[in-house]
Amino acid sequence: DSGVTQTPKHLITATGQRVTLRCSPRSGDLSVYWYQQSLDQGLQFLIQYYNGEERAKGNILERFSAQQFPDLHSELNLSSLELGDSALYFCASSPRTGSATEAFFGQGTRLTVV
Amino acid sequence: GENVEQHPSTLSVQEGDSAVIKCTYSDSASNYFPWYKQELGKGPQLIIDIRSNVGEKKDQRIAVTLNKTAKHFSLHITETQPEDSAVYFCAASWGTGGGADGLTFGKGTHLIIQP
Numbered sequence: 130d131s132g133v134t135q136t137p138k139h140l141i142t143a144t145g146q147r148v149t150l151r152c153s154p155r156s157g158d159l160s161v162y163w164y165q166q167s168l169d170q171g172l173q174f175l176i177q178y179y180n181g182e183e184r185a186k187g188n189i190l191e192r193f194s195a196q197q198f199p200d201l202h203s204e205l206n207l208s209s210l211e212l213g214d215s216a217l218y219f220c221a222s223s224p225r226t227g228s229a230t231e232a233f234f235g236q237g238t239r240l241t242v243v
Numbered sequence: 244g245e246n247v248e249q250h251p252s253t254l255s256v257q258e259g260d261s262a263v264i265k266c267t268y269s270d271s272a273s274n275y276f277p278w279y280k281q282e283l284g285k286g287p288q289l290i291i292d293i294r295s296n297v298g299e300k301k302d303q304r305i306a307v308t309l310n311k312t313a314k315h316f317s318l319h320i321t322e323t324q325p326e327d328s329a330v331y332f333c334a335a336s337w338g339t340g341g342g343a344d345g346l347t348f349g350k351g352t353h354l355i356i357q358p
């Protein structure tokens with residue numbers, strides 16, 4: 130158990146809908162990262178937050194947004210969902226920011242868009 | 244941006260033999276190279292990492308080597324056991340100069356340990 134908690138574990142929704150994925154980082158970790166894992170794209174970095182502020186953006190679509198709250202948990206919001214958004218979404222956390230920082234992953238949320 | 248290539252995509256070895264997975268990266272500024280193991284239905288688990296100021300690191304049956312000049316790094320697993328069967332991912336960490344970072348992952352290697 131990495132100590133990173135993600136909810137829900139599974140989510141099934143229809144195209145055009147909006148969903149929110151939640152992540153609680155390891156105790157004391159200030160950085161939260163979101164990744165998307167799909168068969169064709171592999172594991173792709175979406176966005177990073179550090180102590181409530183956005184620090185880095187990867188291949189995140191404009192329909193997606195995230196935030197980190199004062200208690201350090203984070204939410205990833207996915208809107209106007211398309212079939213191609215079906216994937217595993219992982220949250221990872223690390224104690225600080227900057228390169229060369231180890232990151233620990235949660236168990237993921239499997240999103241299915243029908 | 245960073246690009247990480249990983250080979251092979253599938254590796255089958257006999258139990259007790261060694262397994263080697265290789266990765267190359269493109270951005271010479273990358274300075275952190277973790278390896279993750281992912282079992283079915285689970286999230287990636289950090290198993291070992293290496294920083295750019297080190298050429299080799301070992302942890303029991305697992306070792307990682309880094310060649311900065313050639314921009315490649317490898318995972319070595321010795322005395323493989325059935326529980327080593329999983330998908331292994333290499334990654335390279337990049338920075339944006341503001342202290343932020345993200346990981347670029349390879350496509351993964353499905354390691355199969357044959358009894």
